[in-house]
Amino acid sequence: MxxxxxxxxxxxxxxxxxxxxxxxxxxxxxxxxxxxxxxxxxxxxxxxxxxxxxxxxxxxxxxxxxxxxxxxxxxxxxxxxxxxxxxxxxxxxxxxxxxxxxxxxxxxxxxxxxxxxxxxxxxxxxxxxxxxxxxxxxxxxxSPTDDSAAPPPYPVLPCEGEGLHQIPVGPVHAGIIEPGHFRFTANGETVVRLEERLGYVHKGVEALMRGQPVARAARIIARLSGDSTVAHSIAFAQAVEAALGLTIPPRAVWLRALMAELERLANHLGDIGAIANDAAFAFLLAHLSPLREAVARSADACFGHRLMMDCVVPGGVAPDIAATGPQRLLELVADLRRRFAPLVAVYDGKASLQDRTLTTGIIHRGLANRFAAGGFVGRASGRGGDARKSPGYAPYTDLEFEVPVLTEGDVNARVWIRIREVEQSLSLIEQIIRRMPGVPRGPDGITPPPLLRLPSVGEEREGMALVESFRGEILTWVRIAADGTVARCHPRDPSWLQWPLLEAAIEGNIVADFPLCNKSVNGSYSGHDL
CATH class of the missing domain: 3.30.460.80 (NADH:ubiquinone oxidoreductase Nqo5 subunit)
Incomplete structure (x- = not known):
């Protein structure tokens, strides 16, 4: 940068x-x-x-x-x-x-x-x-507190009216998912208000980062939200590199983008199936889950980890792609194109499924603008921002891709944004593989080793990065201390700007549509709770 x-x-x-x-x-x-x-x-x-x-x-x-x-x-x-x-x-x-x-x-x-x-x-x-x-x-x-004293009850916002009743859900849920509490106020089946309470998976990430060597801090960031481990790692690495004025090897830049698109692809394939499943149409989940699994297995074969955790490090990347990786990924792209298009046609042609997703969970553009929402949430509501294009970062500035935008703002629009992004990611993976530079001679081809043993930098330096995850824009800010350790790091997951919009999306819908709205927004509990 x-x-x-x-x-x-x-x-x-x-x-x-x-x-x-x-x-x-x-x-x-x-x-x-x-x-x-x-x-x-x-x-x-x-x-x-x-x-x-x-x-x-x-x-x-x-x-x-x-x-x-x-x-x-x-x-x-x-x-x-x-x-x-x-x-x-x-x-x-x-x-x-x-x-x-x-x-x-x-x-x-x-x-x-x-x-x-x-x-x-x-x-x-x-x-x-x-x-x-x-x-x-x-x-x-x-300030220390008395552990023996019970915490005071959380004051839920009041909602008054004839015939209203409350439905508490969570923080423990029926599925194997992260904890969060949802308090519905409903009139019959119609939701009048939804109030969220999060923070149950607060891990003290920002405190853990203080005083850590850069390499150790990168491992902490990689575990902030497992489904976005690559994107968060890239954001942290770019922030550190900006602070220190580092330029990373060209091949490492392209390998990062390849990992990011594989991560985006896997998550979107899983989300589309899960949204359909929440509308009681398990067919799509059954057929899309193997596609997501194919992406995860390919990532493992190429980079040694299904989620590609710890593969992106400040200064470059840890592993190079396996020798057979490029050809395997080209075959994966061809296979996904062949198998994905018929499933899209099934979604588009199933009237009973469309009845559940069309006009359900609308997030209006004005509200999305007020929250600066990005990703599929913002783009389904008319916001065309994408950090890969604006402000932009390499190698995306040299790649050809479109940012899909719709204006309806409903569950269906958020599904279609995911579908179009799957198609764009398949194209990007092909472009990256065919244009990625080779490895230069010597041990520093993808990662300059000295950065992992960062010496004293002499004075405090600060860096910030904006990186596009599958959910939207990640903002990471870091201050490097004079001794080369992390003095302060703030990783802002897109979920901070998107979770509140779920409360607006469900208002006026029926309780049974909450799983659809929730999964279509798909906020990260862990990434939000820090």
Whole structure:
């Protein structure tokens, strides 16, 4: 990555808010004060083209700093920047009134750092369920809590009206899935309100990352959300490489993209079958599951791991593709094309299945815009963003592919976006295999070994990356300490921006349609809970 120096409307604005941090790459980070932060809030309130794509905090000797990542979606350049507000008094003005996507992110900041978001529209705890044994674990001085005291009941939002009843679901579910609690308020079978409570698989990832060598931190990130292990690993690696100004070997760039498309392919094939199964049409799941299995087995044969976990590392990739891998993947693509198209025709021609997915679980474009939703959720609701194209990163800038976009915003649209992305991934895999450069001579063909034993870098450096996962855009921000270890890392999974939209999608639908809506959004519990 290189520094973004283009003059855009977003950058012009931020130059008026405060000075630019010198060691932040590839996009600028500006440090502002409360006046500048309130100016930012005003800009977000009146300008729909400014998207909030991340919000996190970190602590240093001066107190807690809150960072907001922004993208100008009207400039056509994919301009990205970060605004930082130091909070020496432990308080900052909330963004939640103008960007509802900030609500859960600010609740998490309050839980983890103990700072107060002034004016937060929903100040309840989010990740902290009262079971940690301490409060504010990422603050300079966490506060111990009494483990023997039962945590207070979680205050569910009230919903009043004649004939309403509540249906609690989870956190333990009937299937082998991650835990999350869903509280339905319904009138008969019609859902009036859905409220989610997540955080049950909080692992303390951000605390685990602090002080870790880069190689160890990469292994932690790879386990944040197993179905996106490649995408999260690429995002972390790109952030580290941006911070340190590293250029990785060309073959490693292409191998990363190959792994990412295999990961995208496997997940979309599984999701399409699972959505149909939730509509009681098990036929598609039965036929798509072997296709997903074929992708996983090919990944294992090519890279030594079905999920390709730990295959992407800062500086490059750990394994090269097996000698027989390229031919195997070309055969896989041909086989999937032959077997996938008839299954798409079955989905498209089954009236009883279409009856369950058409006009079900609609997420309107305006709401998707307010949450800056990406992936199949955003693209099914008219948002055409894709980090592979904008801001873009290699090798996708040299590859030909389309980003499918629909406007209906229902379950059916989210299925069709997945179908079209399967087709695009098959084409991308072919292009990558045929154009991927060979391995240069010497031991450093795909991974420069010195990076895994990172020496002192002399001063703190910061890097950020935006990478497209199968769910959508991952944002990873990292600060490398002077001794070469990770001082702070924040990995923002797309699920943070998409889980809240499920609450809107199910409203007005029947309870029996919740599995369809839920699977069509398919938020990650683990990736969200950190």
């Amino acid at each position: 290189t520094d973004q120096t283009d003059t855009t409307r977003l950058f012009d604005r931020l130059n008026t808010l405060g000075p630019r941090a010198a060691a932040h790459r590839p996009w600028p980070r500006h440090v502002t004060d409360r006046t500048g932060w309130r100016t930012l809030i005003d800009d977000l309130d009146k300008d729909g083209g400014l998207a909030l794509i991340g919000l996190w905090a970190d602590a240093d000797a001066g107190g807690v700093n809150v960072h907001a990542a922004l993208r100008d979606e009207t400039a056509g350049t994919g301009a990205v920047a970060v605004v930082t507000l130091p909070c020496p008094d432990g308080r900052f003005p909330s963004l939640s009134a103008v960007r509802p996507s900030a609500i859960r992110l600010e609740r998490a900041i309050q839980d983890l750092f103990g700072v107060t978001a002034e004016g937060l529209t929903d100040p309840r705890p989010w990740l902290d369920h009262g079971r940690w044994g301490l409060r504010h674990p990422l603050a300079d001085s966490p």
